[in-house]
Amino acid sequence: MxxxxxxxxxxxxxxxxxxxxxxxxxxxxxxxxxxxxxxxxxxxxxxxxxxxxxxxxxxxxxxxxxxxxxxxxxxxxxxxxxxxxxxxxxxxxxxxxxxxxxxxxxxxxxxxxxxxxxxxxxxxxxxxxxxxxxxxxxxxxxxxxxxxxxxxxxxxxxxxxxxxxxxxxxxxxxxxxxxxxxxxxxxxxxxxxxxxxxxxxGPREAETVKVLETNYRHVNIALVNEMAVYCHDLGVDLWDVVRCAETKPFGFQSFRPGPGVGGHGVPVDHDHMAYQQRGLGLPLRMVELAQQVNGRMPGYVTQRCTALLNEYGKSARGAHILLLGVGYKPDIADEECSPAREIASRLMELGAEISYHDPYVPQWRVRGRRVERTDALYEAAADADLTVLLQHHRAYDLQGLAVKAQLLLDTRGASPAGTAHRL
Missing domain, CATH: 3.40.50.720 (NAD(P)-binding Rossmann-like Domain)
Known part of the structure; x- marks a missing residue:
């Protein structure tokens, strides 16, 4: 038909x-x-x-x-x-x-x-x-x-x-x-x-719309990711800074930091352009730098995990770490380019025992190994040496999790102020 x-x-x-x-x-x-x-x-x-x-x-x-x-x-x-x-x-x-x-x-x-x-x-x-x-x-x-x-x-x-x-x-x-x-x-x-x-x-202009829109997202996320590291070093509450800044009615659009950038919309820089062999165009240096900044975030999150464990007298080696949310966006199952896998891999290299919870991802593999999935979320958080929120799914009661968890690192700034360590 x-x-x-x-x-x-x-x-x-x-x-x-x-x-x-x-x-x-x-x-x-x-x-x-x-x-x-x-x-x-x-x-x-x-x-x-x-x-x-x-x-x-x-x-x-x-x-x-x-x-x-x-x-x-x-x-x-x-x-x-x-x-x-x-x-x-x-x-x-x-x-x-x-x-x-x-x-x-x-x-x-x-x-x-x-x-x-x-x-x-x-x-x-x-x-x-x-x-x-x-x-x-x-x-x-x-x-x-x-x-x-x-x-x-x-x-x-x-x-x-x-x-x-x-x-x-x-x-x-x-x-x-x-x-x-x-x-x-x-x-x-x-x-x-x-x-x-x-x-x-024409088609070139339409194609370049996608380049601009995707790079706009990555560059602005890179800016707030850098601000997250900067503010942590200064002892400044970045999330309060963002909350106040977004009240400006002009010249500012709010973005929030996170453990890395995922999704299908990859940033396109000069190294990716089809014209590279012809030597046309200038490098998109801002995009290149944004990729470097965003690409460092899984490593930075890993450092924060080890620092928190050390602060509470524990070592990453042998520590039980629970990762919450392994998809690249809230409330979806898609794991495309999610930073969760790199973070888990880095923690495994340090000798940590990793488990995860995600209501949308029934099975998850890292470095060819199946990662243990927990269904009893609050019990698992209470047992884990460190719980790390990587993706804020609506199903997560962060106030309740903060009470149950021995130690909670919130990479999304979604938990109530003072209830968890934030990125």
Missing amino acids: PADLAVIGLGHLGLPLAQAATAAAITTVGYDPDPRAIGDLRAGRLPSGAGDGRLSAAELRRMVAGGFRITADPTELGRVRTAVICAPTPLGEDRKLDLSAVAEAARTLAARLRPHTTVLLESTVYPGTTEEFLRPVLEEGSGLRAGRDFHLAYSPCRLDPGNRAHGLANTPKVIGGLTPACTEAAAAFYGRFTEKVVRAR
Whole structure:
């Protein structure tokens, strides 16, 4: 059966898009080349890390009941009006975005691409990827020409996992098409389930919107992370400083420190840019420095743990340390780039015995070893030499935990003042 839309890649980008489209009565087919992901989805189970914190297994089943089709058959891609590539682009070992999944999705689509189809890319990519990487693959594999035979555009994903106030419907959608007609075709599609569409000058501008938005977050988090270290050394309560500063009605936006920065929105600096070989552009030095600052935070948290234990006459070696919250954001299961794993690894190297609690993560492995998960949270906190809050899930009663825990380090500043040691 033909569909209006094919979502290619059913992970943290694709599933929320498919949910919004299905809710807007857009006939949607979801394609993923991973047979395990397809099997899980058909069984009503969300793959690990998929969804945006709002999509539950029950909602997935409702999507299927509403006409959403899940497939690993690529022939389905040749029977749609619009195809959106939501393939993952993780950081490789060289700290560069891995575009192999985007290339695979493009080749699969290109072999079945029909004239007049609108092709959209939402994956996190370098500026220039849509024109210089995706377009040639689609044209070579299909024999069609982008901008003439089919529409091509880029739209950065702006999902905020766990955010209950802003979703796809009420978050403006930025789009940049290869031609004005491509932009309008993309606008017509997104306008079916998004309240506002913002037209960029072209795909490079739309791609660079993602670079700016992601780097803005990382740079500002780096600033408050540095302030956290600075204020601790001075004996100043940073959290009170932030509370007061955020009352300024202009020229200041509040960010808060933490044990590190995680998530799928990786910072993009000059070393990652596709233009590096050509020597174009200047290094994004601020972003490079922000990465260094944020990258030091897991080590700093480890130092604070050992210092607290020493202060109370204990050594990290042999100490039982309980970690609370191992995902990268509150109230979601996604562990992408979460600093929790590095912190646990560093503590293990010091000889500590690690356990964890997270209501959303049933199993967790660090350095190839399965970490013990505790269900009896308050009893575990009472038994542990040190409890470390890494992620503030709503389920955590921090005042109660502070009473039960022998020693509590709060890296999120979420506990009541005076009840815990704060970052």
